[in-house]
Amino acid sequence: MDSGGCRLNGGGGGGESQGGGGSNSGMITLEDLESFSEDQLSDSGNGSLEEEGESMEDDDRDRLLHYWQDVARGHQVDVPGDMATPIQQLTSNNQGTHTRESVPYTLITRKEKCGDVIYEKRHYEKANWACITVHEDTYEQSICYGFMKIMRYICEQNASGNYLGMTIPIVTIVRTDETRSVLSQAVTVAYYLSTHHQAQPPQPYDPEIIIEEWPATIVYTRAFTGATNEITIINEIRTMAEMLDSPGICLNDSFIVAGYTNPAHANRQNEIWFLERP
Incomplete structure (x- = not known):
């Protein structure tokens, strides 16, 4: 497993404090379960x-x-x-008393055009994430198999023996070739440990899941709706690169797809994240 590929990389920043916030049609995620009454x-x-x-x-x-x-x-x-x-x-x-905790961040700046947000520049503090890198034939297969393992970890298959709580977004780290035209088969699924578990993350029983401390990071993020698959992700990466004033300050071959809402929704809410170089 490529555990080193999980980490975010970036620098510091400041600004106004904000809170954080899917995937492909029919995709299995935490949010799917909430559709049940x-x-x-x-x-x-x-x-x-x-x-x-x-x-x-x-x-x-x-x-x-x-x-x-x-x-x-x-x-x-x-x-x-x-x-x-x-x-x-x-x-x-x-369905009980548990609420979803958002990954905290600080909004540094926001670029707008005609009243629409083009992208945001955010600062994320260093934090512990549970990561697993999967190498299946398709993005959909990788995220499904990776997420099921993360689910087991969240649901008591960890050293504490407790339910760890649901956080959003669930993110996937995707990698591309130099031309940003093809996604790598290596897909990392990552789960943010809730505030309660940040200081002492419970260790997973599954040896493929790695607890990593991601450094403080500057992220450029743009919202998009709909399905996430190989085609839409490549398109969103290209669009975001065109929107940035200085795309060269970001990593050019690793990106994050953040999912916030039930993928069964017709108007699913996602973000593409570009990571500022350290």
Whole structure:
């Protein structure tokens, strides 16, 4: 695994404090689970909860697993049966009192044209992220398999034995050739550890997941909507490069795709991030 490829690289900055904020159509992410309502997840009969509670829980777990398997099949991805429990745990926590924590940042400046935001320049403090680099045939397959491993880590398969909490955005680090026309098969899926776990990140059971401290970084970011796949990502990279006043100050072969909303939404919210050179 290319653990060194996970890190952000950049310098410091300052400005007004702000808070942080998907992927391809049908893609599996944390947000997919939030599309389920209690009615959709529950199909109980008229028996007492004491008698049927365990059966209902098993039924809900099976329904969620089958949903994920159906969605993933369209991307040639297999969701194993042992994902049933993490999927159910994440769904239950998302519907409870847990809230999603945004990755904090400071807004340095914003470029606008005719009232529209062209891009933002932000400063992200150093922070711990859980990263896994996957090398599948397609971007969709890599992000699916990588995210399932991250999910297991979030849902108790870590040294603390606790649910770690949901944060946004979930980001993927993508790499291109020198002409920015082809994406590398190496895709890194990264999860920001919540504030509660930043000081002492629980270690993952999965040896492929690496906890990394990313340095403070300057990011140039532009929002876009819709699906994320090899074609749309390359297009967004090219568009962002044209928008920047000085594209040469950024890394030219590593970029970040940040996803904020349910990929099942017709108007999914994403960002492309360019990283300032250190």
